[in-house]
Amino acid sequence: MSAIAHIPLSSPSRVPSVQGGPVLVATDGNPVSHEAVFNAARLAASAFGVAIEVIGVCEPLPGVAAGMDVLPVPAEFDEARRGAMRDDLRRSVNIAAAGDPSWPIHVLVGSPARTLASEAERRDAALIVMGIGRHNPLDRLFGTETTLATLRESRVPILAVGPNFPSVPARAVVGLDFSTSSIQAAHLALRLLAPGGRLSLVHVRPRFEHPSADWQAWDAEYGRTLPPLFAQVSGQLEVPAGITVDTVAVRGDPAPALLAFAQQVNADLVAVGTQRHAFFERLVVGSVATRVLRTSRVGVLAVPATERER
Known part of the structure; x- marks a missing residue:
């Protein structure tokens, strides 16, 4: 059955x-559907009576093989990437019609799906809001698979929206x-x-x-x-x-x-x-x-x- x-x-x-925690806006800084995602987050936050926080996740850089050894990537490289993503997210929030410069922005390093899920649970989040590609097959593949991977890990509901979401x-x-x-x-x-x-x-x-x-x-x-x-x-x-x-x-x-x-x-x-x-x-x-x-x-x-x- x-x-x-x-x-x-x-x-x-x-x-x-x-849950009484925030609505988490999960984004990688891609501006394609930011307005719809932020609108959806604002809608959910208002409906549930909670705050909004923005979260981005950088995948860690792999180590470089050197003969039989693997050279670890210097920690400052990941820190620089976190800083660049934080700047991108702040810029996106500032220019989006539904964005609010007061929204806290967090950038973490790790597996996106697992990190989002664990962070949402840690923060007792009410909802995770994510963009989902619908413009072409590649958008559909990668956008949807990221959402599915997060849902596999998450104990928090997920709202996935495209650029035409009202x-x-x-x-x-x-x-x-x-x-x-x-x-x-x-x-x-x-x-x-x-x-x-x-x-x-x-x-x-x-x-x-x-x-x-x-x-x-x-x-x-x-x-x-x-x-x-x-x-x-x-x-x-x-x-x-x-x-x-x-x-x-x-x-x-x-x-x-x-x-x-x-x-x-x-x-x-x-x-x-x-x-x-x-x-x-x-x-x-x-x-x-x-x-x-x-x-x-x-x-x-x-x-x-x-x-x-x-």
């Missing part, structure tokens, strides 16, 4: 609120499999919506293909299970006045069906939770989140699995 098509045996549990989303679609992480994704997406916006809770049912009576009976029981589960999740959401929440069940493969629905309703944001049941799934973060991040044309909010779901 696919992740989105999973229905738990127990009722969905109440989801905790967001200042405030009007329509959000949540891939709901009734896991705690997918319900948390619904809570967070709801708080990012514009006044008068619409949130769609979308559950992707397995494609009906088997003609046997047993399958038809199972599928009918599956369908009867959905309305009360939808009602429980909807009842947990604190929906502001003017916001509309609807529930939808569609059939198909989870990621393509979810993205097709999002495109059909002109969504600005797709939100998903991740599940990590086994070692291999932990490596790939779950096929649904991976495929959504790699192929979505709009912003993606990905909420890592809770400890209970890992």
Whole structure:
């Protein structure tokens, strides 16, 4: 059974609120989507009532082989690179329409994904906001893979946006499999919506293909299970006045069906939770989140699995 098509045996549990630490803007100084990233960070910080901090990560320079030995790179080289990146980030913040010169800027040295994840956890961050390339295949490959690598390591939700992400989303679609992480994704997406916006809770049912009576009976029981589960999740959401929440069940493969629905309703944001049941799934973060991040044309909010779901 696919992740989105999973229905738990127990009722969905109440989801905790967001962390009280800052929204972290993760960037390498590339100005392509800075305005959208900073706008998204400002939106999230306002919605969650937290501060914004900017963080960049320099990968350490490899040592140079010299015969049988490896010559270490002098520490001052990495320090010089950190200083250059800090200047780039400060310049980007200063010139971006949504930037604020008062935002703290931190530049670290290490593996970008692992360093971002550990720093976010250390700071009790509410969210990591990252840019994601969508201009050409190379942007899509490298931008998306960096986001995926961070999500593999992170216990903090990630909002990945491209240059066309709106200042405030009007329509959000949540891939709901009734896991705690997918319900948390619904809570967070709801708080990012514009006044008068619409949130769609979308559950992707397995494609009906088997003609046997047993399958038809199972599928009918599956369908009867959905309305009360939808009602429980909807009842947990604190929906502001003017916001509309609807529930939808569609059939198909989870990621393509979810993205097709999002495109059909002109969504600005797709939100998903991740599940990590086994070692291999932990490596790939779950096929649904991976495929959504790699192929979505709009912003993606990905909420890592809770400890209970890992």
